[in-house]
Amino acid sequence: MRVAIFLIFAVALFSLLGTFPTVPVSADTRGASLANGLIALTRFTGGRALYGSPCFLGLLGLLAVFLVGISLRQGSAWRTAEDQVRDQAPSAVLRFGLSDARIRGCVSLALSELRFKPARAGIVVKNRFGVWGPLGVHLGVLVVLLAGLMTYLWADVREVEIREGESLPLPREGITMRLDKFSILPYPGKDQAQQYVSRFTIKDDKGRRGPRELRVNHPLLLGATKIFQMRYRLEVQGLELEAFKEGRPFSSVRLEQGKTSAIPSGSLEVRFKEVLPDFRISPEGKVFSAGFIFRNPAAKILWRDPARPEAGEREQWAFGDRLSGHERPGGEWDFRVAKIYKTYSSGVRVSRDPGAPLAAAGYVVLIFSAFLSSFAIPRVLSVAAFGADGGSRLEIRGLSRRDPIGLEEEIARLAALVGKKAEAAR
Amino acid sequence: MNAGIFQFLYLGTGILFFLAFSGEKKIVRRSAVVLGCGTLALHLFFLVRRSLEAWRPPLTNMYETLHLLAFLVTLLFFLARFKWPIDLIGGFAGLTSALLMASSAIASPEIEPLLPVLKSNWLLFHVTACFIAYSSFALAAGTALAYLWVDGVGRRDGARANLLKKMEGMTHRIILFGYPLLTLGIATGSIWAQLSWGRYWNWDPKETWAFATWMIYTAYLHLKYDKAVHPRAAAAVVVLAFGLVLFTYYGVNFWLSTLHQYA
Numbered sequence: 227m228r229v230a231i232f233l234i235f236a237v238a239l240f241s242l243l244g245t246f247p248t249v250p251v252s253a254d255t256r257g258a259s260l261a262n263g264l265i266a267l268t269r270f271t272g273g274r275a276l277y278g279s280p281c282f283l284g285l286l287g288l289l290a291v292f293l294v295g296i297s298l299r300q301g302s303a304w305r306t307a308e309d310q311v312r313d314q315a316p317s318a319v320l321r322f323g324l325s326d327a328r329i330r331g332c333v334s335l336a337l338s339e340l341r342f343k344p345a346r347a348g349i350v351v352k353n354r355f356g357v358w359g360p361l362g363v364h365l366g367v368l369v370v371l372l373a374g375l376m377t378y379l380w381a382d383v384r385e386v387e388i389r390e391g392e393s394l395p396l397p398r399e400g401i402t403m404r405l406d407k408f409s410i411l412p413y414p415g416k417d418q419a420q421q422y423v424s425r426f427t428i429k430d431d432k433g434r435r436g437p438r439e440l441r442v443n444h445p446l447l448l449g450a451t452k453i454f455q456m457r458y459r460l461e462v463q464g465l466e467l468e469a470f471k472e473g474r475p476f477s478s479v480r481l482e483q484g485k486t487s488a489i490p491s492g493s494l495e496v497r498f499k500e501v502l503p504d505f506r507i508s509p510e511g512k513v514f515s516a517g518f519i520f521r522n523p524a525a526k527i528l529w530r531d532p533a534r535p536e537a538g539e540r541e542q543w544a545f546g547d548r549l550s551g552h553e554r555p556g557g558e559w560d561f562r563v564a565k566i567y568k569t570y571s572s573g574v575r576v577s578r579d580p581g582a583p584l585a586a587a588g589y590v591v592l593i594f595s596a597f598l599s600s601f602a603i604p605r606v607l608s609v610a611a612f613g614a615d616g617g618s619r620l621e622i623r624g625l626s627r628r629d630p631i632g633l634e635e636e637i638a639r640l641a642a643l644v645g646k647k648a649e650a651a652r
Numbered sequence: 653m654n655a656g657i658f659q660f661l662y663l664g665t666g667i668l669f670f671l672a673f674s675g676e677k678k679i680v681r682r683s684a685v686v687l688g689c690g691t692l693a694l695h696l697f698f699l700v701r702r703s704l705e706a707w708r709p710p711l712t713n714m715y716e717t718l719h720l721l722a723f724l725v726t727l728l729f730f731l732a733r734f735k736w737p738i739d740l741i742g743g744f745a746g747l748t749s750a751l752l753m754a755s756s757a758i759a760s761p762e763i764e765p766l767l768p769v770l771k772s773n774w775l776l777f778h779v780t781a782c783f784i785a786y787s788s789f790a791l792a793a794g795t796a797l798a799y800l801w802v803d804g805v806g807r808r809d810g811a812r813a814n815l816l817k818k819m820e821g822m823t824h825r826i827i828l829f830g831y832p833l834l835t836l837g838i839a840t841g842s843i844w845a846q847l848s849w850g851r852y853w854n855w856d857p858k859e860t861w862a863f864a865t866w867m868i869y870t871a872y873l874h875l876k877y878d879k880a881v882h883p884r885a886a887a888a889v890v891v892l893a894f895g896l897v898l899f900t901y902y903g904v905n906f907w908l909s910t911l912h913q914y915a
Contacts, residue, residue, distance in 0.1 A: 231874050238867035245857040245908055277855045363835075374853065383851065418765045442768040443848050454850035575850035585852045589839035596832035603828075627877050629828075631821035 230292055237285055244276035283378075286371060293368040300361040308349055311608045311625040317634065318622040318641045322648050326611045326618035332647035333609055333620065336640055342607065349608050352636075356602030360628075362595025369588030377581030387459065388424075389571045398578070399449035400431040403438075408458055408570035410519060417504070417517035422455055424572040440574065450578055457573035460518075462501045465525055466565035467544060469494065472558055493533070494559065499526040501566060505545065513543045522546060525563050603629045605636060620644065654761075655719070658698075659753035661691040662726060666746020673739035684742060688726060695723045706763045711779040712770055714905070715759035721901075722749035722756075724787035728826075732791065736822040738815070740802070744794030755902070774844035782837030782862075786897055788830030789869070793894035795823040796887035803884055820883045823890055824876060831869050838862050849911070858912035861900035868893040 276282050322329050342350040388394050393404040403426045411421040424440040428448065440446045446453040464482040468475065469489050477490045486497040504517040505524035513524055523546060530539045544561035608623040622640060626633035668684035671677075699719060702710050710716035729745035799819040802812060841859070846852040853859065872889045875881045904910050 227874060227878050231871050231878075234867050234871040234874065238864040238871070241855075241860050241867075242864050244855060245860050245904075274855055377853075413765045416765055419768055420765060420771070421768050443772045445847060445850065452850060454848070456849070577850040579851075582846055582852055586843055586846070589843060593832070593836050593839050596835040600828040600832045629824065629876075630879075631817065631824065635821070 230296070233285075233289055233292060237289055240276070240282060240285060244274055244282075247273055278378075286374075290368060290371045293364050293371070297361060297364045297368065300357075300364065307604075307606045307625050307627075308345060308351070311349060311606045311623055314608070314623040314625055316621040317624050317637045318620075320620040320622075320641055320645065321614070321617060322620065323617045324648055324651060326613040328651055329611045329618045329620055329644070329648060332644050332651055333611060335647055336643040337607075337609070339643060340636070340640055342605075345606070348610050349606065351607075352605045353602040354604055356598055356604040359595050359597075359599025359602060362591055363599055366588050366590075366592030366595055369591060370585055373581040373585035373588055375581070376584060377579055381577070381579040381581060383575065383577045383579060385456065385573065385575055387571045387573050389461075390569050394574075394576075396448060396451055396576070399451050401448055402429045403427070403448070403453070404429065405572055406437075408572045410458070412519050417519060419518075422458060422572075424455060424574065440572075452577045452579075454575040454577065455572070456575050459571040459573065460503075460568060461571065462566060462568045464567045465498060465501065465563055466567075467496065467498075467525070467527065468562040468564050469496070470560040470562070473560065478564060494529050494531055496527060496529045496561075499528055499541070501525045505543075520566065520568070523563055523566050525566075527561050529559065529561075603632060605633055607637070607640070609640075655753045655756040658691065658695055658719070658722065659750050661687065661694070662722060662746050662749035662753060664746075665691055665726065666743050666748075666750060669739045669742030669746055673743060681739060684739070684746075685730075688730060688742065688746065692723065692727055692730065695719070699723060702763070708766065709776060709780070711775060711783070712766060713759065713764065715756055715761050717779070717783060717901075718752050718756040718759060720783055721787055721790070722752040724784060725749050725752070725790045728784075728787050728791050729794075732822065732826065735825075736818055738795075738798070738818060738822070740798045741791070741795050741819075741822070744798060745791060748790050748794060769848055772844060772848065774840055774847070778837055778840040778844055781833045781840065785830040785834035785837055786901060788826050788833070789890075789894050789897050792823050792826040792830065792890050795819050795826065796890035796894075799823065799887045800884065800891070803887075816883070820887070823887065827869060827872060827890065831873065834862075834866055834869065838866055854911065856912065857904050857908040857910045858900065861896065861904050865893060865896040865900050868896055 324332075337350050340352070342352045343354070345351045345354075386394055388403075388405045390405050390408055393402050395402045405424055406427055407425045409423045409425070410419045411423060412418065413420045422442050426438045426440060426446075427435055428438050429435045438446055440453055440455045442455045445455075462483060464480055466478060466480055468478045470476055471493075476493075479487050479489055479496060481487050481496060481498050484497075486495050488495055502513070502515040502524045503519055504515065504521045505513050506516040507513055513526075525544050527542050527544045528539050529542065531537060542559075542561065544563050546563055603626065606625045609620070611618050611620045613619075620641075622637050624633045624637050665684055665688040668680055668687060672681035672684050699710050702716070702719075710720055726745050726749045729742055733742070796819075799816060802816060802819070838859075841862070842852045845854060845859075868889065872886060872893060875886050875889060905912070
């Protein structure tokens with residue numbers, strides 16, 4: 227038992243080590259050789275690497291071996307308890323003036339009131355099914371560990387980013403999935419997302435096509451592969467910019483990310499620096515982002531007049547309408563964002579994990595067994611009445627390794643109840 | 653209705669229970685019970701009102717869970733009081749709830765819409781189970797501390813031995829109550845993680861600390877099998893384990909990088 231407790235503590239404390247960030251060990255640090263020796267021995271350099279280190283895996287393996295051993299022993303634990311209860315020292319010895327036959331009657335009534343059932347001659351039990359609780363907990367943990375091993379050895383889990391219009395082949399399933407559109411569904415009137423949706427067209431080897439939707443918490447099951455919605459990325463590829471000169475429409479130009487374009491008549495060189503999906507203007511005139519959903523986009527435009535190189539490159543915000551721009555001090559040139567060309571990439575996790583169903587089964591066993599183990603604690607009592615000194619003597623022995631204090635309370639309750647019944651029978 | 657009011661009321665309840673334990677005066681004990689029950693009723697009203705406003709149970713951020721935990725700790729004490737009427741434990745329960753309310757000052761009380769990842773039926777099972785477990789462990793830590801305190805001071809007589817035995821039994825039973833709920837919380841969290849993140853176990857710091865906490869309580873239950881282990885050592889393990897609960901719930905979010913940052 228003590229070794230098991232030590233092992234439990236070791237696994238708990240060891241696993242916590244991995245939650246702390248990696249600390250690099252430099253050669254000139256005091257004790258560096260010891261640290262490096264440990265690293266060489268355990269192949270653990272700190273952080274999450276711990277969970278794949280042979281040392282930690284070995285510890286989990288040892289835990290699994292213990293679980294197997296304990297599970298095998300627990301199968302016969304109940305029978306042992308029934309055998310051993312008569313060897314215990316009496317927990318209560320009561321004397322009555324009634325005959326032993328009448329006391330046996332009182333005991334029988336009291337035991338049935340306390341929901342004890344006869345097992346063998348002179349031995350009564352309660353919550354016998356509770357013996358499966360600890361066994362189930364041990365087996366449940368063992369199954370989850372086994373599932374973890376299967377995941378470690380055979381799971382294929384990848385993070386993939388798919389751009390709108392791109393396809394992701396799943397050769398094992400004979401399927402290709404094409405991302406048609408990625409959408410962020412906001413809460414009505416708010417800037418918070420209530421769901422992220424990737425709309426796919428699934429095409430199989432036989433050329434059959436069908437639409438499927440992927441949402442957070444609602445994975446797509448394609449054969450044995452599961453697809454999970456994880457994250458997204460927005461890429462602004464370019465924008466359509468209208469230029470106004472002295473308040474009059476002058477020309478329009480398509481700007482591309484990272485490139486400088488010329489206004490068609492050659493009067494200006496323009497590029498954009500950043501795009502805000504939903505802008506606001508502070509009372510001080512500062513433009514800032516108010517959300518991530520494209521409602522009122524704004525673009526920071528950098529422009530330069532080649533005819534006047536001494537003026538340098540100038541910076542100006544352009545909005546979806548010119549009114550916002552006019553509220554700010556402007557000059558000869560003024561701009562409007564007519565259209566934004568953007569593409570979303572959907573970050574998905576592609577998982578083929580044979581351990582997952584086994585882990586779920588292990589958890590179910592674990593949950594039920596944990597409740598059973600806590601709320602149905604088996605008790606074994608040996609109750610014997612003998613004739614003595616013109617009356618009778620009652621000896622109660624009990625055994626409950628899991629809850630000795632509860633057993634004592636139960637025996638005290640039984641003794642009190644028998645006393646009460648004997649009093650009534652007198 | 654702000655957290656300060658509840659902090660004050662729980663603190664008052666705790667102080668009255670401490671006084672009732674030290675003075676054995678009926679009027680003080682009754683006042684503590686009345687104040688405690690009144691505080692619970694008021695807090696329940698607050699939680700229900702917030703749930704109706706948000707149209708979801710109060711389980712989705714630090715502010716709400718601190719309120720829930722403070723409420724559950726005192727509620728569980730009053731439920732346990734039917735079997736173990738030990739005023740000293742009421743003092744610890746009231747004090748714990750007051751401290752939890754005090755720490756809610758750093759959390760935002762705003763009702764924010766749910767993040768997409770939290771929009772799942774598993775939320776109710778996972779968070780509720782975890783918080784009932786946490787509250788029972790808080791109470792168990794209170795009884796363990798009370799055990800260590802009573803064990804360390806005072807005269808060694810029959811009454812004290814009886815009280816110690818009661819507190820030892822209470823600690824064990826409360827942990828037996830919380831343990832399957834923590835198991836349920838961790839297991840449903842893992843199943844939910846599989847649905848949401850595509851992995852049932854990520855070794856995320858929150859998961860890892862919850863796992864370590866579960867292991868320490870498992871160790872405690874094994875310690876109780878060993879008759880040679882002194883109850884004092886078992887009580888010390890309960891206090892240590894509650895330290896882990898606190899770090900899992902509170903510390904991980906602040907000091908470690910976790911997928912559970914919203915919690």
